Amino acid sequence: MFTSKQSRSTAGRGAVVAGTLIALSVGLSACSSPESGSSSAPASGESSGDGAASSASEPVVITCASCADSPTDPFLSYNHQVMLDFNEKYKGKYEVQEVANPLGSSGDERLQYLTRLAQAGELPDLVTVNPAEIAELQTTGSLMDFKASLDADPDWAASFFPGAFDAVDGANGEVWAVPQTRDVIGIYYNKAILADAGISEFPKTWDELGADCQKIADSGKTCLAMDGNWTTLLTWADLIGTQDGGAEFLTTGISGDSYANVPQVVKATETLRDWYERGYFNSDSFTGDYQNAATPFVHGDAAFIANGPWMVPADIKADTAKAGLYDELGYEPSPGWTADGRGAIVVAGQGSLISGAQSPEKQEAVTEFMKYYTSPDVMFGQTLATGSYFPVDVTLTDEQINQLEPLALGLVTQAKDATYSYPHAYFDSPAGFGAAWGNLWPAYAKGELSTDEFLTQLGQDAAASPGN
Amino acid sequence: MSTSIDSATASSEASSQTFETRRFRAGRRIPHGHRIDVAISLTPSLVVFGTFFVVPAIVLFVTALARWNGVSYSYVGLDNFAAIIHDDTFWKAARNTLLYAAVGVFVQLPLGIVTGMILAQQVRGWQAFRLVLFLPFVISGAAYALVFSMVYNTRYGLLNELLGAVGLPSDHDWLFDSSTALWAVAGTSVLVLGFIVIVVMAECASIDRSLYEAAALDGASTFQTQLHITLPLLRNVIGTLVLITVLGYLALFDVVFIMTGGGPNDATLSLVLYAFRAYTHGAWGYANAVGIVILGLGLLIIVSVRRAFRVGERV
Numbered sequence: 001m002f003t004s005k006q007s008r009s010t011a012g013r014g015a016v017v018a019g020t021l022i023a024l025s026v027g028l029s030a031c032s033s034p035e036s037g038s039s040s041a042p043a044s045g046e047s048s049g050d051g052a053a054s055s056a057s058e059p060v061v062i063t064c065a066s067c068a069d070s071p072t073d074p075f076l077s078y079n080h081q082v083m084l085d086f087n088e089k090y091k092g093k094y095e096v097q098e099v100a101n102p103l104g105s106s107g108d109e110r111l112q113y114l115t116r117l118a119q120a121g122e123l124p125d126l127v128t129v130n131p132a133e134i135a136e137l138q139t140t141g142s143l144m145d146f147k148a149s150l151d152a153d154p155d156w157a158a159s160f161f162p163g164a165f166d167a168v169d170g171a172n173g174e175v176w177a178v179p180q181t182r183d184v185i186g187i188y189y190n191k192a193i194l195a196d197a198g199i200s201e202f203p204k205t206w207d208e209l210g211a212d213c214q215k216i217a218d219s220g221k222t223c224l225a226m227d228g229n230w231t232t233l234l235t236w237a238d239l240i241g242t243q244d245g246g247a248e249f250l251t252t253g254i255s256g257d258s259y260a261n262v263p264q265v266v267k268a269t270e271t272l273r274d275w276y277e278r279g280y281f282n283s284d285s286f287t288g289d290y291q292n293a294a295t296p297f298v299h300g301d302a303a304f305i306a307n308g309p310w311m312v313p314a315d316i317k318a319d320t321a322k323a324g325l326y327d328e329l330g331y332e333p334s335p336g337w338t339a340d341g342r343g344a345i346v347v348a349g350q351g352s353l354i355s356g357a358q359s360p361e362k363q364e365a366v367t368e369f370m371k372y373y374t375s376p377d378v379m380f381g382q383t384l385a386t387g388s389y390f391p392v393d394v395t396l397t398d399e400q401i402n403q404l405e406p407l408a409l410g411l412v413t414q415a416k417d418a419t420y421s422y423p424h425a426y427f428d429s430p431a432g433f434g435a436a437w438g439n440l441w442p443a444y445a446k447g448e449l450s451t452d453e454f455l456t457q458l459g460q461d462a463a464a465s466p467g468n
Numbered sequence: 469m470s471t472s473i474d475s476a477t478a479s480s481e482a483s484s485q486t487f488e489t490r491r492f493r494a495g496r497r498i499p500h501g502h503r504i505d506v507a508i509s510l511t512p513s514l515v516v517f518g519t520f521f522v523v524p525a526i527v528l529f530v531t532a533l534a535r536w537n538g539v540s541y542s543y544v545g546l547d548n549f550a551a552i553i554h555d556d557t558f559w560k561a562a563r564n565t566l567l568y569a570a571v572g573v574f575v576q577l578p579l580g581i582v583t584g585m586i587l588a589q590q591v592r593g594w595q596a597f598r599l600v601l602f603l604p605f606v607i608s609g610a611a612y613a614l615v616f617s618m619v620y621n622t623r624y625g626l627l628n629e630l631l632g633a634v635g636l637p638s639d640h641d642w643l644f645d646s647s648t649a650l651w652a653v654a655g656t657s658v659l660v661l662g663f664i665v666i667v668v669m670a671e672c673a674s675i676d677r678s679l680y681e682a683a684a685l686d687g688a689s690t691f692q693t694q695l696h697i698t699l700p701l702l703r704n705v706i707g708t709l710v711l712i713t714v715l716g717y718l719a720l721f722d723v724v725f726i727m728t729g730g731g732p733n734d735a736t737l738s739l740v741l742y743a744f745r746a747y748t749h750g751a752w753g754y755a756n757a758v759g760i761v762i763l764g765l766g767l768l769i770i771v772s773v774r775r776a777f778r779v780g781e782r783v
Contacts, residue, residue, distance in 0.1 A: 112748055119538050136750070140539060228644075283622040286644035288729065292623070432749050435729060442644040443733035 060094050060365040062125035062357060065101035074313055075180075075351060078385040079128065086372050094365040099124055111136055111431060118142035123356025125366055128180065131167035131349055132431050138176050144355040146175040149367040156371055164391040167349040167427060178370040179349030180382070182391040184333075184415040185234060185308045185424060186344055188316075188407075192328040193221050193303040202332045204339045206239065206271065209304075213280040216303045224275065225302035226285035227293035229438055232272070233425040234306035234345065238334035239268030241422030242343040250422045254429045257463040260455035269444075269451055276445045286442040300325060306334075309408035310387040331407040333418045343420030344411070347427055348391045429462060436461035532760050536753035548757035558758070560734050561742040564650060568738065569717035571654040577713055580664025581706065585694055587665060588672035598665060605662030613726035616656040617643065620727075643728050646735040653727055653736045664709055671705040672698060707777025714769050718762060739765075 067083040070076035083096045101124075111133050117123045118140035129137065137143055150157040161182055168177035189202055194212070197219040203209040213223035226232045240246040243264040259265050275281065282302060284292045294311070296302040298321040305311075309331075316326055333344040353373065355366045372378060379390035380400055387405055389412065401409070415421070426434065436458050444454035498506050532549075535542045552558050583601065587594045604612065619626045620642040632638030642652040675698065683693045721740040724730060730737035730745070739762050746755035773779065 109748070115538060115750075283639060283641070284624075286641065286732070287617070287621070292621075296623075432745075435745065435748070438729050439731035440733055442641075442731060443646055443735075446645060446732070448646055448733060 057092075059090070059092055060361045062094065062096055062362050062365045062369065063099045064096050064126035065099050065124035066126065066128035066353075067096060067098040068101065074310070074386040075128070075388070078382050081381075081385070082373055082378055085378075086369055089372070090368065094368055096126065096369060101127065115140060118356060121356075121358070123354075125355050125357040125362055126353055126369060127356075128351050129177070129354055131352065131427055132429065132433075134168050134176050134352060134354060136431055137354065138170055138174070142356050142358075143176045144357050144363055144366060145170075146178055146367070146370070147173060149363075149370075150175060153371070156374070159374065159392045161348065161391055161393055164348045167347070167423075168352050177349065177352035177354045178374060179391040180351040180353060180373065181388045182346070182348035183308050183310075183350065183389050184344050184346050184408075184412050185306065186331050186333050186411045186415070187238070187304055187306045187335075188297065188311065189304050189330050189332065190297070190300060190302070190325075190328050191330055193219075193300070197221070197303075202330060203335050204342065206242075206335050206337055209335050210271075210275065210278075210280075212303075213275060214278070217279055222282045222296050222302040223280040223304060224282075225293040225297040225305040226281045227288060227290050228286040228441060229288040229434060230290050230426075231293040231306050232285070232441070233434075233437065236268055236272055237345055237422065237424045238306060238343065239271055240264050241345065242334055242336040242341055242420050243267065247420060247422035250425065251428050254425065254433070255463070257459040259459035260452050265455060266451055269455060273445050273451075277447075286445070288438045298322060298325060300328070308387070309389065309405065309411065312405050312407055313385075313387045326407075329407065331411045333411065333415050336419065341419050343422060344415035344418045345424045346415065346421045347423045350427070351388070433458075433462035528756050528759055528763075531753050532757040534753040535751075536756075537750040538752055541753075544753070548754045549761075551754065552757060552761060557734055557737065558739075558742060561730075561737040561739045564735075564737055565718060565720065565739045567650060568654050568657075568720055569714045571658065572713040572717045573710055576658050576661065577664060577706075577709055579658070580661040580709075581668050581702070583661055584665040584668025585672060585698055585702075588669045588698075589690070598669070601665050602662030604660045609722040610726055612656065612660075613723040616723075617727050620652055644732050646732050649728055649732060649735045653724055656723055656727070663712075667705055667709060668702060671702055675701050703777055704779055704781075707773060707779035710777065711770060711773045711779070714773065715766055718766055718769070 064079070064083055066076060067079045068076060069080040080098070083098065087095055110129075114123065114127065114129065114133065114137060118137055119142070121142065123137075123140075123142050134143075160179070164179050164182060165175055168179060169175055187202075193216060194200075194202075197212070197215040199212050199215060203212050216223040224235065226235070237250055241250055246264040246268075249262050249264055253259075253262055253265075276285070282292065282296050293302075293305060294307075294315050297305040298315050298318070300322040312326075315321060316329065333342050336342040353370060355363070357363045357366045374390075374392050376392065376394045379392055379394055380396070383389055383405075384403060387408055389408070396404075425437075440449065440454055440458050440461070443449050444451075449457070531541075533543060533545060535544050535547075583597075587598055607615075618624070622628060622639060622641045625642075627642065628638040628640065631640075640648065642648050679697050680693055683697060688696070719740055720738045721744065724736050724738045724741050725744070728736045730741045739758065743755045743758035743762070746752075746758060
């Protein structure tokens, strides 16, 4: 896969050697002048400013497996645009080249694919992954540690929100990735469906939500759009996270295998099953296919769906959505178990850039790319393009604020006042959690497993390897 | 080179054959003059065979005796196999795989054989039927699984729509109800008859027509000739088809993975998907141990079916 790039890189090294010899001979006659146009790269962590480079040397080429343009994925598409802009800005000095990533958006298979690349020493210099994948990949010893780069540039390090690196750090203070996103995830609701069911406002408590769901079901609509995986687990996390101690389970307990003896988890799980049994979900709510949740919601057939702000550009404003849907929608933090106990899922680093760069030159180029990516303008552009917010503390102008998606901005504003803040279930769970949930949740919801059996097996299957 | 071998073969059949040629034909030794030729001709095959079979087989066997995740390796002897024996999920996957294979052998195969025998009579429109029946065979398993996922969908699936149209309950969750999931997945392949039909038709065409003429003179009906002449003469090819069908289901992966992921609660899990799960958990040694079990089962099936159907023997 990387053979052609490597060949080019090898050829490039020859040119670099030749260029260096020429530069050296020139430098000997002008070694006292700091402005002599040396081709040597700045020290790691040192920004190049205008990106000017000597024409005497080849640019440092780094590969990116998450930079291929995509007609359907706004994140990949934006990465591609950033790559082009970076290459233009640093022309002659650094160059990012896109490489194929055949498993760009899948789960377990992508991790195994990247693990094999890491073991072969062929991990791309840039690739977007999630925290669970970082936890696995860091064991290969092939990931670049960004701690030194952050330490060398305190301003860059200070630009991130507190806790922005919590999901990507190592046991000994390593920083295995640079987060691209920091999102608040809430619940979209269709005001028109609520009004038709005689409901005037978004429910503030789970009990209210349950009562509203009954009214909505009676009116012939689906209350909660579920897919058996992502949206179902967001709701599960909301039910857990809005209890005292729930956030602790979602940040630490979920990585263990003892779910059944956590009261918050038991309460949330049984509530979710109760709603299923009452018929509040779409009938195809176990497929694990996100589209089976998104479709009824964007067609105006379902009242609520838990999802991130990226749903607005990706689905709600898509051509396939019901005309005028956007104007019918609201977006709020999760209800709570009490009216003053509402919460919101907040995750930094769900999309994070890791690097397999090994040479100092490439690591320096990667660091420059990361700094470029996390600069205010690029981060703001990402929000406009994808709906996803930024992990850096960007001071926005009024003009910029006016450009932001109002639904998402409203949620971010409201979430500041929410009592609870917690990650979603995938954030700190073992890599096998999703498959285990998909396997067991339908059987549990249909009454084939008790809560204790379900949670015990879920914890064990998520954490343990078969045979161990 | 081939001329030399041909001449050697020919000369071995002649009464005046030399001692050296006789030894060459018997396969005991390669004559001096041919050793380099034979070595050169065998080299590409041996390299390919070694690279893509011997080396992976060695890796498979060596790593099946280890706790291995691609990074760290520790020898554990037969622990992986002991764990397999005591793993309820493995037995569930084995039972499911057996059922998939049984559906293939007892439903899909008879349907295909009967259809092939009927179409071999060149009934009206047989070419169109053959084309239609063969189409699903050329569609990839993944695409087929996606199509059937939609057919079984509770909200908009064709199956529930059809049931509703005839007044039957139309809200059943076929793929995620443990009582129907296994049968729903097994049912997806039942109508993939194309390969079986084509093979049976080809075999029917090779049957001596005089047998049918003699039976007709004796007053045998079409059904009787099919039952007493065609079917017995298809024994060899049926044995081969049983073998292919069972081995195909033994390796069943894509359809289950896409339609249910093995759920709900492992109700549709196949052996290969079980091994894949171990692989995605980083338990590569355990996954390879499961692979060896599957390999052993495959060999057992090959030997059993060949003996049962006397595959390869003259009819």
